[in-house]
Amino acid sequence: MELFDVIPASLFSVLTSKNREVYAAALLSMRKSFADDVMLDKEVLVAHLANNLQSNILDIDVNAEEGYSEENSKDTISMARFLVKRFKETGWVDTEYARGSRLQEYVTLPPYSIKMLDLLYNLTNEEVAEYDAFMYSMYSALDKADDEYKDYRFIAITSVYEKIQKFESTLKGLFNDLKRHYTRMGHLKTVNQMLSEHFDSYQKDVIKQIYLPLKTKDSISRFKGPIINILSRWLRSPDIMESIVTQAAFQKRFTDREEARDEIISKINFITDKLISLQSLLNSIDERNNEYVQTVTEKISYLLKSDKSIKGKLTKIVEQFAKERFNNSFESLELLQEILNLRSSSTLTDASLFNRAKAERDFGSGEILELPYIDEETTNVLVSDFVDSIRDEYSTNNVVKYMHEQMDEIDRLSTKDMRIDSLHALIMLMYAFIRGFDERIFYRLELRDGNIMNHHYSVPDLDFVRKRRIN
Structure with a gap:
């Protein structure tokens, strides 16, 4: 089945229009309105939208919308009715009349609309979902079917088959999420920002929420062996396989028992192969996690050793003056003189009267040492040595x-x-x-x-x- 055999072709038009921000806010508000109801009175939904969106609903550019007449009033209730009308035209909602009445109209959500609204909510929701304990739940389903609920073995295989695919998606999401944190870290400029990102965001959202369970109580290595042992024993036992095939055939999803048997064997092999390949994916996650921590540590060390104080900045200014003097150029000094109006000054205090004058000593004349100018190649070598020293430390x-x-x-x-x-x-x-x-x-x-x-x-x-x- 093709995508647009399931959803209307104009479904996404509201999210690509000029007023997409108002439409997006209205869709999320509508999802909240339907949280406890399967259908809503149209006027109740209109009132919810008008109340939740308030002044934002008046930001709609009516000139960019077809079917809206300038003769219509532009208050919150009228604009909320217009939103419901547009959602119906584009397929986000359906409407129906109450039984025995042509006046009371109800709004319902099609199945695809419910899924799309949940997707929009999840994309905008920053809250981290609880870890699903994938490995334990898969082992638990098979263990109970093996020991107590023998008539549910086919259901257990199907459940684990679906669960392990969701587990793989979670691991891939974690792998890519590490990249997101790595990129975000590159834009941070201070030690406090780095520490906050690492402990408040990375550790809370990634380490404790997902990565730690994967490495401890819900590790692949802990449950992989028992899961494979159960499935292998079922495959080797003709009696158990016949029982599972009978359970599958009872659901009338297959044309004959051989087709059911092939499906069962295929799912068992898929689960076994996936458990082995997921360990390799987890190893890649370990490597990326170690790279992240290594980079964070090196950057924090660099920031700690980089003098960002007033003293450090003045030192850089003096170094620039020395460089220009070496090249017989005083452009920066002249510019600073114009901006700051520099002049020589000194002070005399009561403490100055008690300072003994020091006899002058003649050290003879000598050449003035000029500060050497370090070229770019030498600088790169020094920076490389500096980074290596941090890595070794x-x-x-x-x-x-x-x-x-x-x-x-x-x-x-x-x-x-x-x-x-x-x-x-x-x-x-x-x-x-x-x-x-x-x-x-x-x-x-x-x-x-x-x-x-x-x-x-x-x-x-x-x-x-x-x-x-x-x-």
Whole structure:
């Protein structure tokens, strides 16, 4: 079936018109109006739109709309009626009259309209959805069908087949979301902005909400084996397969039992193959996540070492003067003289009377040293060395060494007990946090809700727990 066999061809016209912002706001308002009803009295819907949109509804450029006469009044109620009329013309809503009456008109939403309104809402809603525990739910469905509800094995296979496709879409969305955060980080200019983006947005929306469950309680490696074992056992057992085929045939979706059997085997193979390939996708997510943290750390270090104070700016001005003097040019100095009216001055205070005059010493005449001008190639080498030094400072080995020193002889270390009194300590904590998802690291993470204050920094409330003691 083609797309426009399902939806009207003019459905999207309101969202491409000159008044698209008002139409979009009206559609979202209409979705809210239908939250608890399957149909609404037309006048009730008109009143809802007029009340929710208020003055925005009057911003409609009526000259850009067909079917609107200048003789019509332009108040909120009239414009709301016009919106409902346009939505009906373009297929967003249907109308019907009450049974036995030609005066009371009701508005309903077609099925495709409900889906489109939900899509528009989800696109504009910043709230992060709860993680769906995909792996556990798939294992739970198969385990119960294997043990208790044997008559629901075909339904369980179908459910897992659909669930694993949704799981793949979620992982792909996470992979692309990491890119979005990476791009956003590139536009930030201060350390505070970087820390806020990392802890308040990235950690909250990505790490705790999705990435952490994937690496801990709902990990692929934890449930992949049991799921494949159940499905493989069903495939190897002729009696179980016959039972599942009978369940499928009972639903009358297949022409014969062989077609049902082929469908079942195809879905089982699809699930098994997908579980293996999704681990590779998760590894790519790990790599992108590590790249993000590495880049954030390097940029924070760079910003910390870049002097943005008045002193630093004055130093750059003096360096510019030295460069121009080397080239026998005083353009910047002359320009600054015009702007600031520079002049030499000194002060005499009561403390000056008590300063002993120092005897002048003649060091002889000598050549004045000129400040060297560093060319672009040399600058690039220095910058490269600087970046390498930052990368080495926060390498995995140094992070592991830092955590060994922090944990020392204890098996559990809380961020409440750590001494995070410098930005270096905060950056090391960030790295220790992200390394905690690596199976090769000697500790694991136990997170609690919320953040705590450690000195002047807001950090996640969590424990570093030693996986095993090294004697």
